[in-house]
Amino acid sequence: MTFGNPPAAFTTPIYVTRPNLPPLESYVESLKDIWTSGVLTNGGSMHEALEDQLRIHLNVPHLSLVSSGTTALLLALRALNLTGEVITTPFTFAATINALLWCGLKPVFADIDAETMTLSPTAVERAITPLTTAILGVHVFGISCDVAALQSIAARRGLRVVYDAAHAFETRIGNRSVASFGDASALSFHATKVFHTAEGGAVVTNDPELRNRVVRLRNFGIENDQSVTLPGLNGKMSELHAALGLGTLGLARDRRRKHTRIGTVYRRRLTGLEGVSCVTPQNDDGDTSFFVLRVDPTRAPLTRDELQRGLEGFNVFARSYFRLLCSEYPYVGNLPSGRVDNLAAARKVAAEVVCLPLYEELGEDGADRICDMIHYLAKRRRTQRR
Numbered sequence: 001m002t003f004g005n006p007p008a009a010f011t012t013p014i015y016v017t018r019p020n021l022p023p024l025e026s027y028v029e030s031l032k033d034i035w036t037s038g039v040l041t042n043g044g045s046m047h048e049a050l051e052d053q054l055r056i057h058l059n060v061p062h063l064s065l066v067s068s069g070t071t072a073l074l075l076a077l078r079a080l081n082l083t084g085e086v087i088t089t090p091f092t093f094a095a096t097i098n099a100l101l102w103c104g105l106k107p108v109f110a111d112i113d114a115e116t117m118t119l120s121p122t123a124v125e126r127a128i129t130p131l132t133t134a135i136l137g138v139h140v141f142g143i144s145c146d147v148a149a150l151q152s153i154a155a156r157r158g159l160r161v162v163y164d165a166a167h168a169f170e171t172r173i174g175n176r177s178v179a180s181f182g183d184a185s186a187l188s189f190h191a192t193k194v195f196h197t198a199e200g201g202a203v204v205t206n207d208p209e210l211r212n213r214v215v216r217l218r219n220f221g222i223e224n225d226q227s228v229t230l231p232g233l234n235g236k237m238s239e240l241h242a243a244l245g246l247g248t249l250g251l252a253r254d255r256r257r258k259h260t261r262i263g264t265v266y267r268r269r270l271t272g273l274e275g276v277s278c279v280t281p282q283n284d285d286g287d288t289s290f291f292v293l294r295v296d297p298t299r300a301p302l303t304r305d306e307l308q309r310g311l312e313g314f315n316v317f318a319r320s321y322f323r324l325l326c327s328e329y330p331y332v333g334n335l336p337s338g339r340v341d342n343l344a345a346a347r348k349v350a351a352e353v354v355c356l357p358l359y360e361e362l363g364e365d366g367a368d369r370i371c372d373m374i375h376y377l378a379k380r381r382r383t384q385r386r
Contacts, residue, residue: 004379007372010315014366017289018359019191019198020255022247030243039239042219046242050197053249058177060204062211065242066218069166069188069201071235073099076184076203079213080134080160087127088136089119090325090338091346096138096164097326108132109327109337114345117141117279117353121149127337128153134160139168139178141280141290141355147173147181162186165204167289169195170256179204184214189245194259194289195252197245200237258360259288262367266291266356269371273378275300279353290321294352302381304354310377316370319355 021027030046037044047065055063066072077086077099086100090109100107110123119137135154137145145163154161163181165171166188171178179185184207189200203214213230216223221232267278275296280288295304302310308318325346327338340347356370 004376006376007314007369009313010366010369012315014316014357014362014370016317016319016355016357017192018361019196020194020248020251020360022244022251027244027247030246031240034239034243041236041238043236044239044242046239046246047237050237050242050245050249051202053246054202057249058179058204060177060180060206062205062208064203064211064214064218065237066201066203066214066235067237067241068199068235069164069186069190070095070099071218071233072186072188072201072203073162073164074102074233075214075217075235076162076186076205077103077105077134077136078217079203079210080162080183082133082160084131084133085129086134086136087119087124087132088326089138089140089346090327090343091117091322091349092138092140092164092326093166093322094326094329095166096136097329097332100136101331106131107326107332107335107337109335109343109346111343112346112349113146114348116143116146117349118143118145119150120345121146121153124150125153128157128159132157132159134162136162136164137182138164138166139171141292142167142171142288143279144168144171144173144178147178151181166190166193166201169193170252170288177204180206183207184210192289194255195245196248197237197241200241200245255360256288259291259358261364262358262360262362263288263291265364265367266371269368270374273300273375276374276378288358291356291358293354293356294349295354296352301378301385304352306381307374307377308354311370311373314370314373316357316373318357320353321355322353323350325350 085106085108087108110127113120161182163185165179165185168178184205187202189197217232218235221228221230223229277294279292297303
């Protein structure tokens with residue numbers, strides 16, 4: 001059996017992402033301003049400037065910076081005074097479900113759309129009970145939920161809508177930021193994202209009163225020097241993180257362009273490979289933090305896990321995000337909504353998805369090399385099967 005010589009492996013590990021950093025000198029200059037002011041937290045000038053710039057960048061009316069994307073979810077859920085059951089997706093990062101549990105809410109899992117990988121409105125409608133108070137959707141991999149359908153359901157059934165938009169900082173629907181939909185959206189500014197503050201996040205809402213509640217909740221529930229009116233927590237973003245955000249925001253569009261060019265290489269080289277599909281949005285309306293493949297084991301020459309292990313042999317470490325559904329976490333319990341037959345599409349997607357490396361230092365040549373490796377692995381597997 002022959003299938004040609006293997007491509008050369010990378011000499012250093014190629015991970016799925018690498019943080020984007022501004023020039024160190026410019027960050028140090030901003031630190032000098034912080035040292036001069038002596039203000040490290042509690043809404044200093046860096047914090048205020050970043051909030052203002054992000055509101056303009058996203059064209060949203062109210063944005064409140066917080067210490068992480070998880071904190072953003074917690075504060076959004078608490079600010080809405082939710083109780084009872086919240087319908088959500090099982091195909092998401094742990095923070096989504098953890099935030100519900102921390103707020104004393106019962107997650108009810110609804111299946112996802114097999115193509116978009118986001119909550120299925122039909123499945124959501126079936127999951128509503130008299131105890132349902134909200135829908136928590138996730139714009140997974142920058143692909144937006146069917147916001148119109150979910151809002152229609154919520155309006156008819158008297159429900160709130162919250163979105164986990166951790167993957168969707170740049171995602172737009174028409175001329176609107178995806179974060180502007182629903183009662184509130186939670187953004188993540190973790191170091192893996194196109195725009196980041198190392199650790200951080202934000203709550204976006206169109207409701208000024210809800211924004212005021214979030215602001216109080218992120219600062220221990222303090223109303224003023226004389227009054228504490230809500231059971232808040234310490235969820236503020238520090239000046240050090242805000243300064244980093246001011247530096248990376250100016251680089252985000254350039255980073256997005258470079259990611260798009262790398263994604264174009266992946267799409268050109270891998271489209272047509274049997275059983276492998278590129279699902280990352282290819283227009284200007286999606287986020288570019290991830291490049292996602294789906295590997296159909298019934299059609300592709302190798303499974304997703306075989307592809308991932310094969311790439312590791314070339315020093316390339318792709319990631320199969322959410323291979324374990326949230327409904328399967330041991331602390332979630334055996335919820336009826338987590339049954340295998342209730343989440344057929346989510347289970348199928350979880351077995352097929354893999355994210356390829358995507359960061360500017362990889363470059364188009366690096367993406368080409370990874371594609372050579374994928375084609376080699378596919379050809380080798382076909383030859384072995386014959």
